[in-house]
Amino acid sequence: MSIFKYIPKNIQGYSMNNIFAVYYHEKVIDHYENPRNVGSLDKTDKRVGTGLVGAPACGDVMKLQIKVRDIQVDEQGRIEDAKFKTFGCGSAIASSSLATEWVKGKTIDEALQLKNTDIAKELCLPPVKLHCSMLAEDAIKAALSDYRIKQQNAQKELEEVNNTKMNE
Amino acid sequence: MLNIHYFIKPVLYIYNSPLILSTKRIKLIDYKSYCLYKFEIVAHETLESLYEYFEDLITENEHLSDSDTTFNNGVLTVNFGSPIGMYVINRQLPNEQIWLSSPISGPKRYDYLKSTDTWVYKHNNQSLHQLLQSEISNILRKNVDFFVCKHSGKYCL
Numbered sequence: 001m002s003i004f005k006y007i008p009k010n011i012q013g014y015s016m017n018n019i020f021a022v023y024y025h026e027k028v029i030d031h032y033e034n035p036r037n038v039g040s041l042d043k044t045d046k047r048v049g050t051g052l053v054g055a056p057a058c059g060d061v062m063k064l065q066i067k068v069r070d071i072q073v074d075e076q077g078r079i080e081d082a083k084f085k086t087f088g089c090g091s092a093i094a095s096s097s098l099a100t101e102w103v104k105g106k107t108i109d110e111a112l113q114l115k116n117t118d119i120a121k122e123l124c125l126p127p128v129k130l131h132c133s134m135l136a137e138d139a140i141k142a143a144l145s146d147y148r149i150k151q152q153n154a155q156k157e158l159e160e161v162n163n164t165k166m167n168e
Numbered sequence: 169m170l171n172i173h174y175f176i177k178p179v180l181y182i183y184n185s186p187l188i189l190s191t192k193r194i195k196l197i198d199y200k201s202y203c204l205y206k207f208e209i210v211a212h213e214t215l216e217s218l219y220e221y222f223e224d225l226i227t228e229n230e231h232l233s234d235s236d237t238t239f240n241n242g243v244l245t246v247n248f249g250s251p252i253g254m255y256v257i258n259r260q261l262p263n264e265q266i267w268l269s270s271p272i273s274g275p276k277r278y279d280y281l282k283s284t285d286t287w288v289y290k291h292n293n294q295s296l297h298q299l300l301q302s303e304i305s306n307i308l309r310k311n312v313d314f315f316v317c318k319h320s321g322k323y324c325l
Contacts, residue, residue, distance in 0.1 A: 057262030117274055127256045130275040131267060 049147025
């Protein structure tokens, strides 16, 4: 029975199912030709969270950085700037670029709500490239958790300083 | 995943001579290549048995006559046509994972668990065959049994 696998399904001509035409969607091309928010932020700054996801062997690496407004200035802590650098296919670049666009102006809790399905729908990603949108969502979550950890460490330092002052 | 045996432990890999099938040859390879070779075998068996099951499903169901399935180079695609969409299941060698892209639930990555002989998504501990079982039975609206496929965990083959 397994021999039948190798006989083409439509012998008379090319079956439309076998011609696999793949074109990049114009939104993906737009993000590639008109890059927005490409670059780096100062990772030592306490208001900056950095997310680095992916592996070169798999084909995609994304670095996404967010800068949050000072809590003294803005209580809700809105994201005022976001930058990305991506090594990978056009869909990966477009997904991370779109993620930086969407994350600007949102609070941290709102940014955590971003789903890979929204990114994939907006860019009309084909099934094979859905993993790129998931990687972009992971990059946002990694950047936000890095920011949270930095804030917790900064608070601990403040408490320690206050404790030493009180003991003196 | 870094294991010191990758660097130290050599493995004697015994295989059939391609020309004279009765003789065996021995090759000395490193442990990492051996692990990757074992993963390739398991992944290939999983995908091939899924491909055969999908092919049978498509030929048995008349209303699926527009659907198509292909398996090349470790990439299995099952196209149900619009409005359902296309499933893409492929092996990812560097991670030793199987990646699934479902038109219903999106992308997922599965790791192989030797103890239960299943491919498991670590975020919700659900296996690949369990997900296919629930989604495909909803699409086809009939009973399917993905657990007859290899490395699905339920039946011992």
